[in-house]
Amino acid sequence: MHRRRRTALVLTAAIAAAAPLLTACGSDAHPGAAAVVGGQRITVAQLDSRVNEVRRAQRAAVPDEAQYQQVLASTSSLTRDTLHNMVLDQVLHRAAQDEGISVTRKEVEQMRAGLEQQAGGAAALQTAWLQKYGIAPARLDENLQLQLEAQKLAAKLGTDTSQPDFWKALSKASRELRIDLNPRYGAWDVQKSSRVDAKTPWVREVTTATGTSGGQPVTA
Template structure:
């Protein structure tokens, strides 16, 4: 399967029609946490830092103010999408560990070389990942490691990242890790390994030129 297609499938949340299978974490249980994965917190501060990295990269890439405002409007869900990717990274890593998969620096370099060849160079790869997936340039290597783990896991399973067999393994990892999202960012569907919006109409996301804040 084409690598760019696999990437889109892994990075894009599989929106679930069914109800999420978790208990949303409250501020009393996990103060300052955007999510708790395997007992380890992803803090609101860490999430905001990731979002700010993307916003700075977008600002540098789009100096025109009108165009930048259009970028902000088209990526209004960046905070929640970023948290999804941060959680999924840990879920995938657990699944890869359970399967005995390791990823070396050489593996990551090979993945990078493949994408650069497809897209036309290092700069084109950075631009594509920023525009399509909200990955800041300084996080590119981390994401390429993620992509490599996903590819290796799919190959071990004899499938690809679009197939139920792949996502079933991730669902098992989600269960092991007891993924728990702060309800302001939605909820985690274990079966789909996906973030879903919680039905909390009082929660709104405010987008500014510097960051996104969920109130």
């Protein structure tokens, strides 16, 4: 994916979506893992929990059933995009740590206060972040912390988040973390610091044969 599109995901923690999961067995080395980052597992259960947080928030924000179905259709790749963001968040945090960058709670609060003023209040900001970026209200502060880390990292490198030097730092962090995605969710491109669809014909064959999808059911 083009670097400028990835930038949007870095600074917004990503626009939610949720393509149907492909059927595939988890990695033999990491059963039950959606991904392994820095030796730590992101489990399928953790991924499903994050996706369901967004779905519950969307349901609460859009009580009309017809409108809610439209929301589901427009966010049909939520599961994969959520995993991408969960991994990218760790990559960005590692890149910031490598440069000695940290973000304080006060900085997050100041950023949030400014955004709430622009949006017209706390509820309006939460709704905007949910609708535009697929961020559940409970994850808003985490997202803002990562945005601040990205801004500080770019500033320290003397660049901005759309430029090669910034993405080179993320690529370095990706290599250090030795990211391994479960094939059902694709693969991790170290150079682009991005999830990509894996070319695994056998996965498609299993899906066609069984007519089922792996992982815990997610409303979509």
